[in-house]
Amino acid sequence: MVVRIGKKARSIMERDHKIIMTTTRGSSRFVVGRGDGDFAYDVDGNKFIDFSTFVSVYNLGVNANREIRSAVKGQVDKMMHAAFTDYYSELPVTFAENLVSMMPDGFGKVFYSNSGTEAIEAALKFSRTFTKRQYALAFYGGFHGRTMGSLSLTASKSVHKEGFGPFNSALHAPYAYCYRCPFGKEYPGCGMACVDYIKKYTLGKEASGKEVSAIFMEPVQGEGGYVVPPKEFVEGVRDIADENGILLVADEVQSGYMRTGKFLALDNFGVKADIYAMAKAVGGGLPLGVTVTRKSLGDIPAGSHANTFGGNLAAIAAADASLSYLKRNQTSIQKGIRKRSAAIIGRLEEMKERYEILGDVRGLGLMIGAEFVKDKKTKEPAVRERERIIEECFDNGLLLLPAGTSTIRIIPPLTVSIESLEKGLDILENAVKAVSGD
């Protein structure tokens, strides 16, 4: 064990428990001090390799990079908040132009907010007003946020919804979680039963396709367990949308911004959405939500949807500096992602052979999940073991986050050095070995 929780951390945790309402922390003992590149340090100076990007935010290194930080500092000295919904300013326009240049052709109405849930709320409201239809369809395992509209779509853990209903008119269908196929079938011989289900049951029996405004889909499910669907599923969902005049909303809040090796995760499947929702990494470390619609959908009435802080200049300065860096270094960053992705997946696959509790390894680019099971045959989720692995890694200087019932997400900065990556994987393997007893 290399990490020793010090006095400062203990005292902050105690004070926190007395005053702070609800969080998702679970058993984490990390009390932040500072961050730098591949590393995060706690208040007592303990050093950690970061495989969490602080929930998929720091794609260009912990606490962003020097270029992003200095853009924020410069903007803060000029003007922080500029009431972008009431007054004009140039930077949010420039950033919108830069962002749209990374997206498929034909996109170009950009709406700013402050978080992922707001980016989804906007997509939900826009799709209703564009189509004049009331329902929205989303998937089991999907996470779209926790405000009432987005929460109606979220279906990854019932605790998120318990006691908060009633909800908006949302429909849910099974996602293509092939490791645990809801239909008990095996890909590719399954005939895409999950796509058929939507046609036969959701739209055949529950609500007419004519009344559904949008299908909300994470191209790779994040909170639900880092689930990568087959291409045919994503194509099938796009076809269903087209056949019924339904809009497809890609929730790229977690999967976007080059995390999967492409700017938009949906691009990995050769499919385009009608609306994209982004947040997390797009803000370069500051709070920003962005909803981008297909130009041909038009505009929504002036004043009908807005928020005070959307387009905040400090947040947009971070976002624009981050995007400029990403664009300038796109080729090398993408090459780096491919190399790092292959190294992680290769190592995890070897571990899967060695340890009974590592049941499944899946991912795209640097959005990688390792799912733990008590037994490879029964696939019973190894919930407590997954927690113990995360804790053991923490004790040895590696920050990790869970996803789904028994998955660990491996989402280092896209720019992580090979040395840090290998050290982190060594810590992870030692933890898996210790917990599995193999």
Ligand SMILES: Cc1ncc(COP(=O)(O)O)c(C=O)c1O
């Ligand atoms: C795919 C997805 N959509 C939406 C959200 C909600 O984002 P926020 O927490 O910024 O509201 C999240 C957050 O984890 C997410 O992963």
